[in-house]
Amino acid sequence: MNSQIIFHPFVLPFVLGMAFVLTYCVVGLIRVIAQLPKDDRKKFWRSLVTPKTAWANIRDLFGDCLFHVKIWKRNPVLGYMHSAIAFGWFMIIVIGHIMLFTLKPLQGVEVEGMARTFTNFYYPIFYKFFATETPVFAFLMDFFLLMIISGILIAVVKKIHSKIVGVKRVTKFGFADNMIRFALWTIFPFRLIAEKTNIMAFWWLYSIDLLIFMCMLPFTRYMHIPTEALFILLRHAGIKPSDPRKGYALAQIYSCPSCGLCIDACPMSVNDKNSGNTSAYFMKKLRNGDKEEAQRIAETCMQCGKCVEVCPVSIESCDIKMSQRAAVPYEIHSDHSYLDVISTEAEKSSKVLYFAGCMTQLTPKIMRAMKKIMTAAGEEYQFLDENGGICCGRPMLLSGKTAEAQAMIEKNTELIKQSGTTKLVLSCPICYKVFKEEYHLEGIEIQHHTQYIDELVKSGKLKVNKNDVNYVYHDPCELGRAFGVYDEPREVLENVGNLCKAKSEKELSICCGGSLGSFNLTQKERDEITENSVNDLMFNNPDEIVTACPLCLKTFARKSPVKVKDIAEVVESQIIN
């Protein structure tokens, strides 16, 4: 090859495309940062220089953007597919630059100033056309190029028959997404042919393919490539989306690769019609500015958090859905002034305070079991809401009415503080989540009854028998995924019986279908979700299903072939007097 040639017109499409993408990204970056609320922006700048978050940034930038650790963990075949293409591409760009700066092919050639910068811009991308490589570099380049092509082959197989790579449902794409995908798939075969045969037409095709890819990138899912880096920085700054389309949420919208891993994960997908209500489509609707559809999907979502758990980019779609809900204007506002006169029968003492919550009031057997357990353990306790209390506020928050939930939160806080307790025990994970996140109860330890019972058993206050019933434990979304309370209930169950495994456990547990998060799901749709969840729990044929949420309990009881019990009931039946 002729090392004197330093320019050929076929590089122009690439240069044009690259210039466009870079400009777009800079403008987008400024836009996102400008849209952040002032406090959030301050938090963001500060997080960049705080050692702890800065370290997390570096770790995730390498782990997520470069090595795709999360996809590997979820599905190794997909992990290889994505890494082969993305990491392979990254490597050939890097090696191209290393060659340019170590082999110095431009030495002795008269290029100065701007012209040199311009040359450096495209030279590594078309290296083989302009200069010769050393054998080591040539091997590396071919190796990574073939790696990319192997990744593309898997992608083609996935497109034809996704089940082979372990994906049941894939995202349905529009014209633009399909076209850019085709461009991406053809870039590397073209490059390989061009490098091996040096036919001009293929160098042109390679460059034009790059132009198509770059020009369509901002308007398709591939925008996640540049945006994810910004999203990682924003995520570690501890910001919550305040608007479903602006600032932080915008960065998340563009970071969503529409990979569709959330579609198979979503409990709603048992019904094919509802698989369109999953987070991948929600992000797409937001991106296209389809407010009505985005609103509908946001209100259909059960907020179980599984899509966030499986998301390889960690997009907090549940939070965005909440801000979408909050964006709806309501004509009638709540008036909870009647709460003022409510008082509690609980007296001032440092006893354990038990708050059953609305859902537990509906399942009094849990309350009875808790009373028995606390008495048997010799705990001094009092009830906050034995004769009916007020709602914890989470259902109101779930409807996006943050200010209106505040009335209930304030009243409950007042009642709890009045009691002078140091430990608050809750039976409902829905309450637990809101108490942990929204209440300011300094000096009061908040425990769910699974944690409390575990503590009582471990400290020897509560003595229990072990029987030979096989239990399977269902992780309530708001206890498991939200707070990682996985081990305590399992340890309790191992003390009273045999624990067997469900098909999907812990962070992958399937929502019972009863969730208060969804407004739109009909009873029939909910029943389908429940059946699927029950089948998953019955995987190892347990004798009883045990859960720790009164709502899950009620929901499962409708569809389960075996007895469904709350963990408190199970423990109560095994107490040694």
Next chain:
Amino acid sequence: MDFGFCLSPSSHVKMDSVDLTTFNRLKETNPDINTCIACGSCTATCTAGNFTEMSFRRLLLMLQRGKEDEAKKMIQRCMLCGKCTLVCPRGINIRKILLDITR
């Protein structure tokens, strides 16, 4: 003149002239509203009903009778806790209906 007693005001509703806009709108988006048997389970479990007049059964009746102002006043008491939806023997999505009324 005070006789120490009086006639109670008439609760007569002229069904020909009542305004059923809200109720008809609800019927369209939530057809399951028609399956209500007015059993009162929703009222019996209502968290807000413990302290106030809040009752979904009555709320629905008010809307069917065109008493929108009264209904709108009552609905402000709701805490949206969703117990009514859980106990409804007809599986009516009461929480959704309550939210729709306030929109």
